[in-house]
Amino acid sequence: MSQLVNTYDTYDGAATNREDLHDLISLITPDETPAYSMLNSGARSVKATKHEWPLDSLATPDTSNANVQGFTYTFDPTDAPSKVGNYTQIFDKTWLIAETQEAVDKAGKKSEVAYQKTKKGMEIRIDIEAAILMNQASVAGSGSVPPRMAGLRAWLASNDSMGTNGSSGGFNSSTGVVDAATNGDQRAFTKTILDGVIETTYKSGGSPKKLMVSPYVKRVFSTFMSDTNVAAFRMPLDGKSEGTIVGAADVYLSDFGRIDVIPNRQMARVGASLARNAYLIDDGKARLGWLRRIKEDKDVKKDGDAIPGVLKAEVTLIVDNEAAHGVAADLYGMTASS
Numbered sequence: 001m002s003q004l005v006n007t008y009d010t011y012d013g014a015a016t017n018r019e020d021l022h023d024l025i026s027l028i029t030p031d032e033t034p035a036y037s038m039l040n041s042g043a044r045s046v047k048a049t050k051h052e053w054p055l056d057s058l059a060t061p062d063t064s065n066a067n068v069q070g071f072t073y074t075f076d077p078t079d080a081p082s083k084v085g086n087y088t089q090i091f092d093k094t095w096l097i098a099e100t101q102e103a104v105d106k107a108g109k110k111s112e113v114a115y116q117k118t119k120k121g122m123e124i125r126i127d128i129e130a131a132i133l134m135n136q137a138s139v140a141g142s143g144s145v146p147p148r149m150a151g152l153r154a155w156l157a158s159n160d161s162m163g164t165n166g167s168s169g170g171f172n173s174s175t176g177v178v179d180a181a182t183n184g185d186q187r188a189f190t191k192t193i194l195d196g197v198i199e200t201t202y203k204s205g206g207s208p209k210k211l212m213v214s215p216y217v218k219r220v221f222s223t224f225m226s227d228t229n230v231a232a233f234r235m236p237l238d239g240k241s242e243g244t245i246v247g248a249a250d251v252y253l254s255d256f257g258r259i260d261v262i263p264n265r266q267m268a269r270v271g272a273s274l275a276r277n278a279y280l281i282d283d284g285k286a287r288l289g290w291l292r293r294i295k296e297d298k299d300v301k302k303d304g305d306a307i308p309g310v311l312k313a314e315v316t317l318i319v320d321n322e323a324a325h326g327v328a329a330d331l332y333g334m335t336a337s338s
Contacts (some may be wrong), residue, residue: 003330004101009187010163014287014296019147021102024025027101032264032265033128033282034124034129034212034262035133035152035212035264036125036128038210038281039132040200040283040287041283041290042283043287043290044288044289044290044318044333045289045290045291046088046289047291048140049087049147049169049291050086050087050088050089050140051088051289051318052080052084053084054082054083055084056082057205057321059079066067072092073194083174085171085288086138086149086317086318086319087138087139087140087316088291088314088316089129089146089311089314090126090146090147090313090314091136091294091314091315092310092311092313093120093124093301093310093312094310094311095113095116095120095308095309096175096306096309097116097306097307097309098114099305099307100305101213102307107334113309116309117296117309117311121294121311122201123310124294124311126253128154129264130154130266130270131210131317132288132317133266133274133277133279134151134154134270134273135154135168135169135181135273135274135277136148136150136153136180137150137177137178137180137327138150138178149315151278151317152279152281152286152327153327153329154179154219155183156181156198156279156325157170157171157322158204159200159206159323159327160181160327160329161164161196161200161326161327161328162181162184162329163184163186163330164185164216165184165185166181166184167184167197168181169182171322172227182266182330183276183329183330184329184330185330186276186331187331187332187338188222188336189217189278189331191224192334193328194221194254194330195255197280197326197327197328198254198255198280198326199255200326201324201326202257204323204327205254205323205324207257207282208280208281208282208324208325208326209257209259209260209281210262210279210280210282210283210302211252211259211260211281212262212279212281213261213265213278214263214264214267214278215251215263215264215265215267215336216268216332221249221252221261222248222249249261255268267333268333268334272333272334272338274333276329276331276332277331278327278328278331278333279325279326279327280325280327280328281325285319285321285325286318286319286320287320288316288318289316289317290314290315291315292313292315293313294312295312296309296310296311297310297311297312
């Protein structure tokens, strides 16, 4: 059907027609930070840029511990606790908003400054989340080199299952820093790998209750349901679950206790360098240490027709005892081949 002659339509009036802009900004917010949230719940305040703590362990069982009646005492040597530590890392997020932009009428927000402050607050937590989990060595820093906290992968040396050519990092008592691990050849995540890390962590004295993985590794974990050594998945027929296809598993009842499996989207957003590691975490044996919590700097100098803003924080990762945790390292964490 053709248009009537001389019809004045919206194409002709485009220059003067008002735009239809929805008054809501659709912001994709992958702001979940499960490691940050978990370790912040038991956070402690620190008072120096290098936070240190003592580390001790029980002696190996003495199978020759037997004495005759009336025996004479001999005294065992007393082992002094060792000391480990981590450096604080300074994080920041900034913005600079023209005063004109703050003044004009905007879709989806009344204040550009308030909007950016909220957005940057999410982003700084995400940056800390990534640093917590990275294979990052600790750095003391200097006037020209920023200090860095060691990430969880760098800390874990007792219970790290690695691919071929991989080697452990861990706290270096000679240098006082935490060395990064050397990545090994990547491999597919399997139930055998997971069970092995759980067992070694248990024998080391750990009782991890969380397994933190990338989204892809979470999908691979769910396929363990079809393993011949895994009990068939069952669900009560309560009337609500009928017609539901169950294709996921969220809890692993291992030989050494229940473990909740937590997918972490930030591991995929960082990429293969982070997604390659699946962490067994005893959340009672690790925490954040805040020298300065996330806060807006109210003293930023304004020297033009724009409103500056800065959020900053200084924090470290405290791994009370690295042997309480484990890692299945060098996995294909993004795809079946990466």
